[in-house]
Amino acid sequence: MDISFQINGTLRSVDVDENTPLLWVVRDVIGLKGTKFGCGKAACGACTLHVDGEAVRSCSYAVKYAEGKNITTIEGLGDADNPHPVQQAWMEEVVPQCGYCQPGFMMATAAMLDKTPNPTDEDIDANIVNVCRCATYYRMRKAIHRAAELHTANAQNS
């Protein structure tokens, strides 16, 4: 079945079984490897990306639901020359250890900041429930607050 969507600003059509997880399509069909497979049960959040701006666990999201929608992966959030505030903050705070789960955390954080630009620790606890086996949570919390500062500054300057 042909399914079309925008991914990181580019229109793509894929011919796959409509119930294929979006994660499979993003990684194995389109070749964007930044989004990670963790548990396959929407429990760990490593596969988090955005669909129309909302955080989605792509391992449990059939690609048929993506028809006509805008998908953003970690590759489309920003790049080395123009990082998203979340990516910038992650670098400043040297958050990752092994790094495997970090794209999911960053995508969830970016989704939160869009709606909650100045999150409290309680907001962070309620919104960011992904799992990091390296336990980088302490550094992530600092990075999230830093990202909020950068996000707000960017908004004021634009």
Added chain:
Amino acid sequence: MKKTLLPILSIMLLIGSVSIGFGYSEKEGEELSRSSVNELPQQEQNESLAAFNTMMKVLTHKRCVNCHPAGDRPHQGEDSHVHNFGVRRGPDNHGVAALRCETCHQEENNEFSGVPGAPEWSLAPLSMAWEGLNRIEIAKSIMNPAINGGRSLEETVKHLTEHELVLWAWEPGVDADGTPREKPPVPKEKYIAAVKKWAETGAHIPTE
């Protein structure tokens, strides 16, 4: 002697038949008091109460109550434990900014991951909390427009018998281990017929 016994025997027989009648009624109505339906003909009373009993076997089932919590945390599973991952109600009953119901739950069950799904997957508003209520209280809740979303009886029946999220209870899919989720103890068609029968016979709520 016979002339004096006859009226007494007649009265005893009459009392006996009334007693038998009440006895039958008690059995049909099970443990329910019928004070609120005693204006109805007996057969209709029995049908109304039977329909109520059938309907409430479903509405008190975990497939319904797990998402009608009394607090801000949904429940899940056959043991109705608090939803994993600290999932919260949020301002619109669909979760919080980056952890929406639809972050994981889509419009259909996902048989690969075991994540259940149906259209409009969300918590019932807090005013419609059923957790901790008995079936009489639940019935009063669904009949009260002040807390049932302003639904009329007709709209309530439509919601209870046609809404895809309600009817998901009979298509609950499998859990993360691939184990089929438990369905309500009444077949869907029998439940729908019971809801309609209960409404047709006045939607009476027994007093227990």
